[in-house]
Amino acid sequence: MKRFIRSLGFAAAGLVHALRSERHMRFHLAAAAAVCIVAAKLPLSRTQWAVLLLAIALVITAELINTAVERAVDLISPELHPLAKLAKDTAAGAVLAAVFFSVLVGFVILGPPLWSLLAGK
Numbered sequence: 150m151k152r153f154i155r156s157l158g159f160a161a162a163g164l165v166h167a168l169r170s171e172r173h174m175r176f177h178l179a180a181a182a183a184v185c186i187v188a189a190k191l192p193l194s195r196t197q198w199a200v201l202l203l204a205i206a207l208v209i210t211a212e213l214i215n216t217a218v219e220r221a222v223d224l225i226s227p228e229l230h231p232l233a234k235l236a237k238d239t240a241a242g243a244v245l246a247a248v249f250f251s252v253l254v255g256f257v258i259l260g261p262p263l264w265s266l267l268a269g270k
């Protein structure tokens with residue numbers, strides 16, 4: 150149990166590090182909060198909420214892994230190297246893919262009820 154709590158502390162420290170050092174992470178969290186506030190005003194099913202939360206988790210997880218890759222690459226290859234660039238750019242691509250599909254999920258789930266609300270239907 151003590152070891153589990155210690156590991157939780159290390160994981161929380163990683164989260165705090167990413168939040169403090171990565172402005173993209175702060176942007177993702179702000180966007181997630183905005184989506185949740187809008188979603189709370191709409192008549193969404195539990196399944197729709199679950200999919201929205203999964204999409205948010207996907208982006209935040211991708212950003213955390215991207216941050217970890219950036220730190221590991223900086224440690225292993227502080228000098229410029231084409232493989233270091235490929236590793237960083239591919240990890241950044243993972244975030245981009247997660248954001249792209251999460252935005253699509255947001256449109257699919259929030260679009261129709263938001264449209265009805267705004268159109269006063």
Ligand SMILES: Nc1ncnc2c1ncn2[C@@H]1O[C@H](COP(=O)(O)OP(=O)(O)OP(=O)(O)O)[C@@H](O)[C@H]1O
Pocket residue numbers: 173219222226227228229230231233234235237238241
């Ligand atoms: N050691 C390295 N060798 C080669 N290219 C690198 C190296 N470090 C970074 N790069 C490349 O330089 C460019 C800028 O990287 P950098 O990490 O500074 O900014 P970024 O990708 O916008 O990340 P951040 O989210 O920290 O702003 C990227 O294409 C990256 O792959």
